[in-house]
Amino acid sequence: MRAKGLETAIRVGGAVVVTAAALLAAVLESFLVPYYIAGIAVPLAGAIAFVANWRLAALAVYWTGGRWSVILTSLTWFAVVLLASMPTGAGSLVIGSGFNGYMLLLAGTAGIALALWQYFRPRPNAKAPSAVGPRPPAQATPTATKESRP
Template sequence: MRERGLETAVRVGGAVVAAAAAVLAALIESFLVPTYWDGVAVPLAGALAFAGNWALAALAVWWTGSRWGALLTALAWFGVVLAASMPTAAGSLVVTSGFNGYALLLAGTAGIAVSLWRYFRPRPQQAPSAPKESRQ
């Protein structure tokens, strides 16, 4: 009984840590949107969003032992990025509509889509194999 409680605590703790990591990643990526190098927009936030969302989903699935962990990190990331994309009452905006802003949204969504496809895709059913004695 004690081992089962410890396993449940590890799974729940893993889900909380994975969701917190997704929120932190979304915050960092959102503030990296206005990255320029000598006047040229560098889509650093988009690259980090794609790789980070894919990796965070795998980490969440590993920690929780369930494929629904991938959806948990996706929802946490989307919540922060969509909130950062909306202007405040004062007109402040974190994720602007430009090349880097769109790169963040598209690449982050693509990373989530790849991870969700990996864990939720339909798998073909394998027919049960016959015993060795009958295969002659």
């Protein structure tokens, strides 16, 4: 009984840690949206969002042992990004409508979509024979024997 409680604590702790990591990643990505090098928009936030959303989902599944934990990281990221893209009462916002802002939204959503596909895609039926799976044992065939000379 004690091992089960420890396992549950690890799973809940893992869920809390990956949710906090998704929150931190979304805030960091939001503030990296206006990133320019020599006047050229560089979609660094979008690249980080794609990789972070995809791999944080994998980490969540690993730590919690359930594929539904992908939803934790996805909803956390979407909540932060949606709040950062809404203007405040004074009219300021973190994620502006420009190339980098759209790339953040597109790439982050693509990372989440890839993670969802990876963990929720339909799997082939385990009972159906597979073309690459193990083959049934071959039936024994009698071996040819040489006839003895008379």
